[in-house]
Amino acid sequence: MQLVVARIGRAHGIKGEVTVEVRTDEPELRLAPGAVLATDPPSAGPLTIATGRVHSGRLLLRFEGVSDRNGAEALRNTLLIAEIDPEELPEGEDEYYDHQLIDLDVVTEDGTEVGRITEISHLPSQDLFIVERPDGSEVMIPFVEEIVTDIDLAEQKAVITPPPGLIDDRAVIDSTRDAAEDSADSADSAEEES
16 A cells, blocks of 8 residues: 655755655654655656755655755655555554545544545644535544544544534624624614604
8 A cells, every 4th residue: 555655845955855745654664764665756756765864843855866956856746655554553542544544434422424534634733534424515624632532443433523613503603793783783773763
């Protein structure tokens, strides 16, 4: 099974290093020197990592055969793909690979069906489940502990406790402006009656 582990960013310096946007919770394992990675587009690879280091909070990689800025810049936006055993599980207890979460049924704690996970969106601040509802619409559910309370791979389901308004229209919006408008309307009505 193939797993996207990083996206190559811009060139760094003149010796062939590139910045990478890490897309794995195990960069020390997947992006270590000597790792051979497939690429998307396939014509860019496979690439073998020669060196890796952290500079100003960003991971920098250099690949075998890429020794200058032009070569590094030519790799920009290339996805790095690792081959993993489908039975392999992440090291952390509450960590999952995307392929383990895709197609899970999403239900609320009382068993109400919400839909099925069709995609995982990895954002800088958090991950989102893209859930297709039975009517074909989509809802985005933040993959955070407060909302996703349980992932049961054996039962193929994710249990959520959604706040009001996340999956339905139960949100109650209290606005001082609405209250002020209601007061003004009541005052106008009272003046018209007098």
